[in-house]
Amino acid sequence: MNSRDPRPPRDDLEACIRQSLRAAYGSKYPARGVRRQLLDRAAEQRRDLRKLALPISEWLAHSRAARPMESGWSHLDYINLLRALGFVGVTYAIR
Amino acid sequence: MSQDTPLIQKLQAGDLEALGALYDQYRLTVYRTALAVTRDPEAAEDILQDAFLRLQAHADQVNSELPLAPWLYRVTVNLSYTWLTRRNRWRVPLGDFIDQLIGPAKHNPEPVAERRDEQRLMQRAIDALAFSQRVVIVLYYLNNLSLQEIADILGCPVGTVKSRLHYGRENLRELLNGRAPALEVQYEFT
Numbered sequence: 001m002n003s004r005d006p007r008p009p010r011d012d013l014e015a016c017i018r019q020s021l022r023a024a025y026g027s028k029y030p031a032r033g034v035r036r037q038l039l040d041r042a043a044e045q046r047r048d049l050r051k052l053a054l055p056i057s058e059w060l061a062h063s064r065a066a067r068p069m070e071s072g073w074s075h076l077d078y079i080n081l082l083r084a085l086g087f088v089g090v091t092y093a094i095r
Numbered sequence: 096m097s098q099d100t101p102l103i104q105k106l107q108a109g110d111l112e113a114l115g116a117l118y119d120q121y122r123l124t125v126y127r128t129a130l131a132v133t134r135d136p137e138a139a140e141d142i143l144q145d146a147f148l149r150l151q152a153h154a155d156q157v158n159s160e161l162p163l164a165p166w167l168y169r170v171t172v173n174l175s176y177t178w179l180t181r182r183n184r185w186r187v188p189l190g191d192f193i194d195q196l197i198g199p200a201k202h203n204p205e206p207v208a209e210r211r212d213e214q215r216l217m218q219r220a221i222d223a224l225a226f227s228q229r230v231v232i233v234l235y236y237l238n239n240l241s242l243q244e245i246a247d248i249l250g251c252p253v254g255t256v257k258s259r260l261h262y263g264r265e266n267l268r269e270l271l272n273g274r275a276p277a278l279e280v281q282y283e284f285t
Binding site for chain 2 (some may be wrong): 020030037
């Protein structure tokens with residue numbers, strides 16, 4: 001999306017804006033540890049979601065109307081949670 | 096189908112390595128945009144992480160057939176706005192700022208140093224812009240996005256982007272001349 005050549009500046013102001021932004025940010029990098037931290041947090045987020053989603057077998061054992069929900073959750077919220085966890089096939093089956 | 100499709104589909108199936116690969120691909124885009132808007136390296140790193148955590152949490156809602164960049168830009172802008180709103184850091188006292196700009200300039204015969212001074216002043220002027228104008232300036236001049244792409248990211252008409260870009264430039268011109276910036280006209284082009 002940002003791979004095209006820069007447009008030619010229409011005036012000095014445009015050239016100055018572009019040069020200033022590039023000089024300030026064009027060579028900035030996030031710290032190396034951010035990737036590891038992100039993946040750790042992502043794994044933790046998945047674990048938290050899985051805790052919420054359990055016990056799925058018990059949930060599926062109920063009829064749709066009687067399925068237990070987290071407080072404030074709708075049936076669709078639960079479906080979306082299962083999909084976020086990768087249970088795509090299952091969620092289509094239980095709709 | 097976009098080049099991101101296979102990785103998004105893997106992520107939707109719960110593959111964390113796909114998240115890492117998408118991070119590798121887009122980290123600079125997200126980080127530099129967040130940094131240019133917030134001017135805070137720690138905040139930019141937090142926004143970088145949060146953007147990809149949101150991608151994981153909402154992967155099922157992302158259209159895997161479309162490029163991921165616009166989605167990431169939108170989340171980055173929203174997270175930056177939230178951060179700025181909470182910290183209230185974008186409100187540079189305008190009087191102080193103008194005093195600094197029109198104060199006695201240090202004479203420096205070195206062309207490189209002059210250019211750095213110009214860039215520093217321009218950067219301060221960009222910081223003083225309203226959030227809506229600053230975001231458009233950053234997306235257009237730093238990320239080199241088209242008006243239509245920016246409109247899609249911000250969810251507004253192209254005319255609004257044009258208007259913000261125009262008034263952003265005019266305000267920068269005014270600020271650099273040591274005058275108070277003009278207010279953005281409230282009507283929108285269509």
